[in-house]
Amino acid sequence: KRGSGLVPGTISGNRVINAVENKMGVGCAEEFECFMNFYKDTGMFGWYVVCDEVAVEHAVGELMFGCNLLSFSVTDEEVERAKRELKATLVNGSGSTTDSCAQVGKEVLAYGRGIPPAEMMLRIDAVDAEEVKRVAYKYLNDNEISVTGLGPLHGMPQFYCLRQATSMIRY
Numbered sequence: 001k002r003g004s005g006l007v008p009g010t011i012s013g014n015r016v017i018n019a020v021e022n023k024m025g026v027g028c029a030e031e032f033e034c035f036m037n038f039y040k041d042t043g044m045f046g047w048y049v050v051c052d053e054v055a056v057e058h059a060v061g062e063l064m065f066g067c068n069l070l071s072f073s074v075t076d077e078e079v080e081r082a083k084r085e086l087k088a089t090l091v092n093g094s095g096s097t098t099d100s101c102a103q104v105g106k107e108v109l110a111y112g113r114g115i116p117p118a119e120m121m122l123r124i125d126a127v128d129a130e131e132v133k134r135v136a137y138k139y140l141n142d143n144e145i146s147v148t149g150l151g152p153l154h155g156m157p158q159f160y161c162l163r164q165a166t167s168m169i170r171y
Helices: 015-022 053-069 076-091 097-111 117-125 129-139 159-164
Strands: 029-038 043-051
Touching (some): 015 053, 043 053
Antiparallel strands (some): 029 043
């Protein structure tokens, strides 16, 4: 949503958030959010976007370009910022028992056990820009995607165009 998050999108260091947020007034996304669900042997990463029907192509294009950049153009500074934000989110959770149970449930599904906060911080600290690029290249670059659209989608790009957007043609 506009203006939500630890850092407002208009001044965010994240290139994708900044690009989409600064174009919200001229017809990009009204709101968007990234999600990730992972388990022991599989997972799902993606995003959803709410936008006007004439802004679908632009919003989807910006977010696809951002996903594609993960394979080639992640800096150490961006990874360090993301790690700080992730740690802040984990430490400053709502503190409710429902959220704690949901977090332990996710950890059990992914790791087979609950993960102590200190171990989670060590796992987060172990990630660097090269690791992000390596994993993104393996799983996101020139790979199959799944797309779902709901509502008036006159501007929705064809599936083959979206699939083609997962690879970057570099000369």
